[in-house]
Amino acid sequence: MKNFVFSEAVVMAGLRWTIVLIFMLFGLAKFAEYEAAGVAKIAAHYPLFAWMYPLWGESGASNVIGTIELLTGAMIAVGAFSARASFVGGLMGIFTFCVTLSFALGAPAFWEAGYGAPFLGSTGQFLVKDAVLLAACFAIMVDGLRRHTAP
Known part of the structure; x- marks a missing residue:
């Protein structure tokens, strides 16, 4: 066990299937009323998503987001x-997490009231994990590119 090292393929598989699980769980949740209401608190006021709410309502907009996930x-x-x-x-995952991380710009309760940076508020605690998920999607994208261009 002293010289045991996991292969890159094993590491990428662990990363891949964990990210798949996250996208599936969060994507499915978007079809539930409680999640649609939670997403609307931020997304309905965000320019990238605000246009969907008058067209499809809270549930419809959330369903579109869930379908993309x-x-x-x-x-x-x-x-x-x-x-x-x-x-x-x-690449789709990178885009997803760049969008969610951009919610931090002006999001309510990103920093804890009365403390400020670097003390995360409830929104900040929810969003900051997306930085790691963004990095994981970047690794998956790079892995795909390497495999595609490999001799």
């Missing part, structure tokens, strides 16, 4: 067998 998770899963799908799924 489920498709992203599916592409990352298929990426286990297809380098191109890994690249595209990873």
Whole structure:
């Protein structure tokens, strides 16, 4: 056990299937009323999503977001067998987490009231994990690119 090292393929598989699980769980949750209401608190006032709420309402907008998350998770899963799908799924994940991290700009309760930076408030605690998820999707995208261009 002293010289045992996990292969890159094993490490990437662990990363991939964990990210797939996250996208599937969060994507499915978007179809539930409680999650649609929670997402609307931030997304309904965010320019990228605000236009959806008058068109489709709280549930419809959340369903669209959930569908995108489920498709992203599916592409990352298929990426286990297809380098191109890994690249595209990873890129979709990067976009997803760049968007969620951008919510931090002006989000209510990002910093804890009365304390300020670096003390995270409830919104900050919810969003800051997305920095790691962004890095994981970047690794999945790079893995897909490497596999696609490998001789």
